[in-house]
Amino acid sequence: MSPEIMKYLEKILPALEKRGFILSDEKPINYGIQLKLLKNNDSILLSIYYSVKKGISTVIGGSPKSKLRNPLALIINKPLVAAETDHTWQTWTGTDESGKGDFFGPLITAGFCGNRKILPYLQQIGVKDSKKMKDAEIESVGKHLYAAYFDQIKVITLLPAVYNLRYAELRQKGKNLNDLLAWMHARIIIDLDQQFHPEGAFIDKFTSEGRIRAALKEMKSINFIAQTKGESDLFVAAASIIARFHFNRWFKRIADELDFKIPRGAGALVDKAAQELAVKIDKKNMFKYVKTHFSNYQKII
16 A cells, blocks of 8 residues: 555545444555445445545545445545645635736635535535646636625736736836736735634635735734645635636636637637737737736747
8 A cells, every 4th residue: 555545544534434434444445445434324335546646545435325425526626725734724705816817817816715524515416626627617606705705705807907007006116917917816815804803714825924924914813824735725626616616717707798708828820810900900909908017029020
């Protein structure tokens, strides 16, 4: 058995036992181990795999109608929530952004504030790293989040025209995009703190902690964690979904408005689309739809 699976078992087995699952059998399988779990006279199989490329993955076996399937799914996902190991807060805010690497579209930062008690529900509705979700999933989960937690969500959207002005002002002061993002994250954290008074904030790290701390100077006492791959925390993941939810909707609205399909990112396909759109609407109007400091803008003839 790999050390990675052994480490995972050290986390998951106490959680299973705490929720009434009894380990009745185990056997080695290719690339992992299979557990047989008992609860309330029912049984269910859990296969655990490890690969260098994918890390730990799990598959729940048995009947799709098993009453143990959903409770087990909630438990096995829980150790993947960074909040379970990185802090002991009961209430906190998670923040993330969307659009900073895209030539087309706005820059959007979102925050989600909640209590640890709602983590199982977030897992149940499909909250996870938005980078691993399709647009249809983002739309569905985003709607669920707004339906259940509308007041606990804050969003700042800088549409391209406004973004371009703000970015130019920052450059004149010797600052850059990270300073703008630090202000956006901080504004959301401060607003949610004033409303809900959480114990801290978990930020998907995009710059140095010093820059974030400077942006949070209005609240010197605020606790925060800035961590790369912060979407492992479910509140950060919820924020990332909300940010992409709004980002996706901008693309759909503009595509309908201009009768023109706009690609994501900043590669060759984006250059081609930008040139075609510039011909359609005139380059002088492109500032309404793109981030003009990107090198892609200089390629438009």
